[in-house]
Amino acid sequence: MKTLRYIICSAALTFTTGVVSAESKPPSIIDYDSIHHPVVAKNGMVVSQQYLASDVGLEILKRGGNAVDAAVATGLALAVVLPRAGNLGGGGFMLVHLAEDNKTIAIDYREVAPKAAHRNLFLDEKGQVDKRKARFSHLSAGVPGTVAGMELALERYGTMEWEEVIQPAIDLAEKGFVVNWDLANQLSRRSTHMGKVASTAKVFYKGDGEFYENGETLVQKDLAWSLKQLQKHGAKAFYEGEIAKKIVADMEKNGGIITADDLFSYQPQERKPLVGTYRGHKVVTMPPSSSGGIHLIQMLNILEHFPIADYGVNTANSIQVMAESMKYAYADRSKHLGDTDFYDVPVEWLTSKKYAKTIADKISVNKVTPSSDISAGTRPKYESPDTTHFSVVDQWGNAVSNTYTLNFSYGSGIVAEGTGILLNNEMDDFSAKPGTPNAYGLIGGEANAIEANKRPLSSMTPTMVFEGDNLKLVTGSPGGSRIITTVLQMIVNFVDHGMNVAEATHTPRFHHQWLPDRLFIEPAINKDTRKLLQSRGYELYESSTMGSTQSIQVEDYIYGSSDPRRPNAKAAGY
Template identity: 55%
Template sequence: MKIFSYLPLGLAALSLAASPLLAQEAAIYSGMDRVHPVWAENGLVAAQEQVAAEVGRDILAQGGNAVDAGVAVAFALAVTLPRAGNLGGGGFMLVHDAETGETHAIDYREMAPASASRDMFLDAEGNADSELSRYSGAASGVPGTVAGMKLVLDEFGSMEWADVIAPAIKLAEEGITVTPDLADSLEAMQERLTKYPTAAKIFYKEDGALFRPGDTLVQADLAQTLKTVAEEGPDGFYKGRIAEAIAKSVTDAGGQITVEDMANYKAVKREPVKGTYRGYEIVSMPPPSSGGVHLIQILNALEGYPIGALGANSSETIHLMAEAMKLAYADRSEYLGDPDFVDVPVDVLTSKEYAEGMRDKISAAFATPSQQIKPADLAPYESDQTTHYSIIDKAGNAISNTYTINFSYGSGLVADGTGVLMNNEMDDFSAKPGVPNAYGLIGGDANAVEPGKRPLSSMTPTIVNKDGKVWLVTGSPGGARIITTVLQVIMNMIDHDMNVAEASTAARIHHQWLPDELRIEEGISLDTQRALQAKGHTISLDEVMGSTQSVMQDPESGYLLGASDPRRAGAATVGY
């Protein structure tokens, strides 16, 4: 068996750097040498953390399929990447079944407790109280990860439940080596995590000292929780001791999750949203994700322009992208929400006809001020610390999975005796229509808090097909920037003929309607910036955007190619 586990050429040193400046420099595409992807013959895993990626690779090497590997990676990341990997959160997964050619969407997004109410995050004056929606027990929705992983393994996996959880148990029980990235994140989040003694005793030493690179972090309570889940299935999480501990810890911290809420949680299968872009089929996540709808909506609008001829990151290309982004994010504020509660006009928003109307609103010469853009008149949010991984196996099965606990380390609350970090996803609801959430995203009545409802998300796990076969599997964390990050990887490859590593490395831009600013990474030339300002754009130099994990099948050679974004330390693409 051959193992290919090297980094894209020219980025090895940068990918290990924790420095934001170095990460920004790594994002510069213009003028650099060709960047090469990782390759493999039989299976490939791209994930935000190397040890978890290797867990997935090993499952593939043992004969497991992409789903087996994906479930194993999800549980491993709960141990090795605690700021985003989780048992106490939720997310979305696309599963492509090579035998049938069908792609399925799995929604295991968190749900609001039964006692949740529309105005639960408003203070006495009727203003949105971010402290309640982000840092208290009330910030937590009922977690969905365990239920989602069981659903997908039962339907599409080939291995036993306990076997795919076993690597995570070992990592939690024996301990993981603290990386520079983990040490830095624990130091940065010390104030939040030490607010709760249950978190402090896990993530800091007995005397309160910080873990340093090279130290061993053991998570004994989490190991026991994983063992219970492995032995009893989801009932071991959603009923009994663990469910009781989660409910008590959350309610003691001011929240509303009950043991009944835990027992009533359900992950669901949904129909993915589909579109086309220059002959490629785009398959992505439907509501309650806004990601797939707006990814396809923006691509449809841009398909009417000669993007390839205009050039990668030229002022003309960026201008058109920004104008299309503004229109889509305005629609997001009005129409997107949980489809079990509101009618989301998916077919209209993703139609080619609707895109024609969008292009009629776009001037090639001038930026339209966001104040003049309103959601379309139709008949009837998300954290930087989300994480994504992509997998293809030798049979052509593929998964694209994005999951999160929202903020880095969620609310900071660990359910006592479980090792489970709780999410603060309730902030992704609209606490008050028209008031932005933590990521500046505006929401309306469609995303108001209701009992049992799933909050709107920007997560955009995506599969791109060519000639009926999987071509690209991709996705990213990045909060409001997730949709536009995934968009640019796809456009870089289709319009600008970049390979998967180059597409992952190129400088990125983002516009989300409000605030009215065009955010750019370093790597966009000063001349381009000046040209955009002349068109009326307000430029904001932003921190690096996203952390894409992408794998693809090369239709000519048959080889699997992949790349982990160099913007964040610790990510890896590994195969065999």
């Protein structure tokens, strides 16, 4: 049997008969013959970035819950066991597919700017962006949407009671869970910042300031209290009850601007998903305030004009054509994307086959166009990095694709005193100063300027792919600005190259976002291909691994694959 030494983010992953399990220390020998085999199930599947949360969702499915019940339970559990990204204090996007009605719904529970926010919120006296304020202060928090979004999804499309689906998260917070080596390492690395915030140190570090070690138990009493408040009173506890009071008190004490009225006024939005087509497949994805869905469809429309399958997987030609399409999409993102409640986003034009053809005509496999020669298209006159994704499919064919985030790993690093809840730093996703890059290097314009009650632009791209009316793929990823291109490559691998969900997940990735004018590549990209790309004019930048897709393929059985690029993920099915 062949073996391949395959090291990804120091993650320890063992592949045996298609089942992925996370180990507590990082050996790195992987069985190459089994790397392409997904986890197989007959009745239901939950794929998430943390194995304990996947098990929680799977247990809900086994009890007869549907995909939404399992998704909400998984999301609440991730808030406990994956504090870097799972959250109650952030926000996100959820796609829900209802098989019986052949209908897909988009739920937007993205954070909103507080009422006191204004376009110059993070500018200093010289008119420059104060990065500390924008990213690591109470001012950096948008009004959280996760709790309201999860409750809305469960009430409208679930079958179980809130009290039941939240209980596993309460147990994990109150009784504690075993700290794995990745969590221990993450908390140690961030102690310089997080350890200095008293409310955060109380939760994630020992009383003497020592770090939690691999194998020790992390108990989160304040978070358990918050979850019990939610179990008893529902989302009202967060937006107008005892949790809200603690958040507002913490804001007032530390110069934040989220008020009781901000929390009380928050509402998630149910939206019509975006629908595109790609080589006979229907692609259903998230509308704004996600930029991901628009530009995913835009890039797929461009790629339809090129024989990607004939070029081959990650050849110089296929990478070049895809990278050029990425440049044009991210240039458009910088100008045309924002919250549709505040800005007239030209969705139909950006996702039209006609506009894609004008871009495709500019792309050649023999010539690289410098980013300096590319600008956002002119609309017709008539017209982060830590996030986490999970996917669920149940025995009736219902499905959920959910991506939610605190923005950075652990958000701002600030826990609201007495709640155990980490605050997001999503305000940095606005254009603090139009034309100035944010933390992910993304350029934004007036459409995404800071404004009260506005949702900041996001790259989160929960997506489903159908063949006719048959659901085939549920996917999504974290990764900041790289989310959109990661999801793009999953779909291209699946549709053009005929890969199964595990093969599509494991294939090396690349990314271009227009500015900076660099082609980011994972270490496993072939060296001969690199030389060809460099000879054509690309500046290559070897990056750490990109994204962490958690995906499900539906065929005769349900096939799940967790991305090994980050440790402790699990595809759990039965």
